[in-house]
Amino acid sequence: MSVVSADHGPTITIREDLPEAFSRALAQIASPGAWWTGAERVAIATEARRAFHCSLCAKRKAALSPYTHDGRHDGESILSLDIVDMVHRIASDPGRISKRVYEDTVAAGIEPARYAETLGVIVRTVNIEYFHRALGLPSPALPIAESGEPSRRLPEGLVDGEAWLPMLPTRHAEFGGRSLPNVGRAMSAAPDEVRAMADLATAEYMDMAHVSDPTFDPGRAIDRAQMELIAGRVSAINECFY
Secondary structure, eight states: OEEEEOSSEEEEEOOOOHHHHHHHHHHHHHSSSSSSOHHHHHHHHHHHGGGGGOOOHHHHSSSSTTTTTTOOOOOOSSOHHHOOOOOOOHHOOOOGOOHHHHHHOOOOTTHHHHHHHHHHHHHHHHHHHHHHHTTTTOOOOOOOOOOOOOOOOOOOBBOOSSSSBBOOOBBGGGTTTTBBBBHHHHHTHHHHHHOOOHHHHHTTOGGGGGOOOTTTTOOEEEEEHHHHHHHHHHHHHHTOOO
């Protein structure tokens, strides 16, 4: 267990596997992916964090429609304006991400598999950010990007028409034939992002293989029913599709 002091609050005991999982997630973000370099992936994570304080994002989130306000997001980036806008929208206002947002991004030249990889980086960055904010802890520093080129590997067997993005079947050799829930399949055009997200989820929640079994208890400080109650409430507040 790690004991840390929150801002203006009590000391908090954190299981060792959590910061270890965060470190692995950040290290994976800093390495070259299938479609982005390490530097570009760190830039995506930077923009995901920046969206929490972006003045344009704040105006859009407060507006009746997320398309009410145009303009530039705060800060400078090595990423294109289209990618920066995509990252900020997903990080700051995920409940209103629509098929139009996705199609506009693809029309701007961001292939579906690249979109899936970007989504994976955003999801893990925001996940870690919210954990630290909730406990009043400083955000961990983003790592230095690793050198190297993207693999440009596209998995075989992607299926169109089931969702906005092409996805792998529920059971696929890419994941050892294990059943993959739709929330994971949504990023399966970039399989390494699914694996990285599953690793983080195992520490924060449970191994994905046990999620469909309501009798499985991962042995946390609260029981499974309490975990699902909290998860359901948070999902409702965040307007999660699932």
